[in-house]
Amino acid sequence: MIGYVPGRSPLHRAHPYTTLALAGAILLGAFALTGPLAVWLLVLAAAAFAAVGGVLRASLRTALVLSLPIWVLLFVLHGLLGAEPRIVLGPVALSAAGVARALVLGGRVTAIVLGFLAALATASPHALVEAMTADGVPFGRTFLLASTLTVLPRMRERAVQILEAQQCRGLRLGGSPVARLRALGPLVLPLVLGALAEVDEQVLALDARGAAGAARRTALAPPNDSAGQRVLRWTLLVLVAAAYAWKFRSMRG
C-alpha cells in the first residue's frame, strides 16, 4: 500500500529524480492552483501519473483511506459552518461557498497524497541511492532518505507481529476508548524500542562496511537518465514557478 512495488512501467524505468520531480510538482502545483476546476484537473493528472506507473488502483485506495478523515473534517468545517447561501440536502443545509472551498482543499490533499503514493510505489530506493551516489552525495544522507522510504513496510510487518504477541498475553483489542488508549503502550512501545535496538546493530554492521567512510562511494549501477527526462524535470520546475508567479500576480492585482 505504501512503499515500493517492483514493476516494469515507464515510471519504474524512469530515473528516480524524474519520478520524485513529478510528485514534487504535484505538491507545489496544488498550492499554486486556486480554483476547483484547476485543482481537480491536478487530481486527474496525479491519477494519470499513478496509472502510468501501473499502480492506480492501489494508490487510489490508499489515498482515499488516508484523506478520508480530512474530507470529513473539511465538509464539517466549511460545509456546515460556512457562509450563506445554503443548499438543502435532506436534513442538512450546506453552504455552497463552503462546499466549494472544501472541494478545493480536499482536492489538494488528494492530489498530493496520490502523487506521493505513486512516486513511492515506483521509485526504487536502491535506484535512488545509486543516483545520489553517482552524484557524489555522501552515503549518510542517502541512507537517511532511502531508509525512510523502506521503513513503513518493515514497521507494518513488525506491528503485526507485536499485535499477535500481545494478544497472546491477553491484551484485548477494541473495547472502550479508555481501553483502546491503554492498549497503545503495549503495541507502540515494542515497535519503537525494538526498532531502536535493531538500529543499534545495523549501525555497527554498516559502519564496518564503510557506510560512514570518507571516500566517494562507487556507484555500481546508476540508473539511466536521458536528455528527455532532464528536459522534463526542468520544464516541471518552470511550470511550477510560472504557476506561482501567476498566483502572486492575481493576488496583487
Added chain:
Amino acid sequence: MNGCEIRVAGARFAYGAQEALRGIDLTIGAGEQVALVGPNGAGKTTLTRLLVGLRRPSAGRVTVGDWDVSRKRPDEMARRVGYAFQHSDQQLFARTVESDVAFGPRCLGRSAGAVPGVLEELGLTGVAHLHPYDVPGPMRKLVALAGVLAMEPCVLVLDEPTAGLDRAQRLRVVAALARRAAGGEGVTMLAVSHDLAFVAEAAARVVVMRDGRVAADRPARELLYDREALAALGLRPPATAQIGMALGLAGSPIHAREVVDALRRTEWRRTAE
C-alpha cells in the same frame, strides 16, 4: 491449574496458495511433554499458531480442552495457552522487567503473585528493576518466557525456547518446565525445537513434521537414538544419546543425569589415547 488436552483433527491451513498444513491429526494428552521437530517450512510454527487462535484452520478442528479454537480470539485462548514466541523483542515494553512479566497476568485479571517466583526460577531477580532493553539479548528471551509462565497457563507452547541461551540459562528453562510438568497438575507442553539436548531433558515424546504433515510420532528415547531418522532431518543425536550408543549403555539414557550415573564406575584413561 489442570492440564488441558490438545486435539488436532484433520487440520489444514494455507497461506494464500501455499499449503502449510495438509491434514494434521495429533492428540497431546493433558500433562504430556512433547517436542515438535522438523525441517524449515514443515509447518511447525503454523501449527503452533493454530493452537493459540492466531490462525484458524481452513479445514478440520483444533481444540484445547473443551475449547474449540476457531470460536476463540487469541486473547481468550491466552487464558489457557501460554505462547512463547521465538523472538521476544516483539512484546517487551514495560518500564521494568518485573512489570513486563506482570503484564500478562494483569491482562487476564489474575493476581501477579506468581511473578517473583518465576523471576527467581529464571535467574532474573537481579535485573527485575531494570528496563527490559537494558538487559542483554538472551536475558530478554527469558523475560518473555517469564511473562508466559507468570500467566500460569495449563498449556505451554514454546517456539525455540533455548535458541541463543547459555548453558546455565538452558538448565533453568529445563528446570522450570520440569517443575510444571511434575505432579498431578502437570502442565501440557509442546515445544518446537532443534536443540536436541533440550528435547532430551524436557520432552518424553517427539512429533516429527515434514511438508505440512506428521511424519513420525515417537518416544524421545527411541527417536534420539535413531541416527538415520535424525540425519534425514538434518539433526544429530544429542551428546547423551551419542555416548549411550557409543558405549552401549543400557536403557537408552537421554538425560544427562542418567548418563552420568551410568558412567560413575568408569575407569578413565589419563590421556586422550
Added chain:
Amino acid sequence: MTALIALEHVSFTYPGAARPALTDVSLELAAGDVLVVTGETGAGASTLLLVLAGFAPRVVGGHLSGSRSGTAQRCGVVFARPWTQLTGLCPTVRDEVAFGPASLGRPRDAVLAAAGRALEQLRIPHLADREPGQLSGGELQRVVVAAALAMGPDVLALDDPAAELDPEAADALYDLLPAIARAGTAVVVATPDLERAARVATRGVVLDAGRLVAQGAPAEVLDATDAAVIARAAGCPPPLPLDVPALVRRVAR
C-alpha cells in the same frame, strides 16, 4: 611477531553504566587465529568483541582505559540476527555484498570482483542474483559474512552468529571459519555454543563478570561442552574431553 590486535589491561564501561563491562583484560590476536570467547550471558563476551574490533568506544561510546594496539587495519563484524545487518536497499545478494567495497571508492570492476570472491569463499555464488528477502536464515547469514569479508578485513568478529540458525546451517557456518582464518582474516567468535565453537577454535578465552578468567588451548579452556560437563560429573580427570568421540576414547572400561 606483532599481534593483529593487542589489548593491554583494558577496562571498558558503557555510557551511563554503573559498572564496567570489562575489567583489566589483556589479550592478543594473531593471524590465523580462530579465537573463541565464551562466558555466561552478561559476562562481557560481546563487549570484548566490540572492543577488539574497534567499535567500542568509537561507535558505541563509553570509556576505555588501558591500550588497544596492533597492525590490524580493518575489522568486520557479524551479529546473530541476519536481517538487521543488511542495508535493506539492495535488490540482489551481489549488490549487498558489493556494498562494502563500493564504500571504499574502488573502481566498479574491482568492487564486483571482491564481491565475487567473497561469495566464493562462503560457497554461495549461486545466490548472487537472488533477492535477500527471499533467503533462509542460514543463507542470509552467509551473505552477511560474505558482505563483511568483501571489505578484506584483517579481523572478522562474530557475535553468536548461529543463534538464529537451524543445526545444519549452524554447522555449515562454523565449518567455514578455519578456512577464513587461513585465507588471511583472523576470526574471533563470541558464543555460548561451545559444541560447534570448540571444534573449530585454535584458542579459547573465558570471561566471568567482565574479567578474563581463562585463556589457552581449547581443550583446556572451553570445557563446558555437553560431553565435558558429563565427563567431569562422572569423575573424569582433566584435561576433559570436549566431544563424544574424545570422551569415548578416554573410557578404559
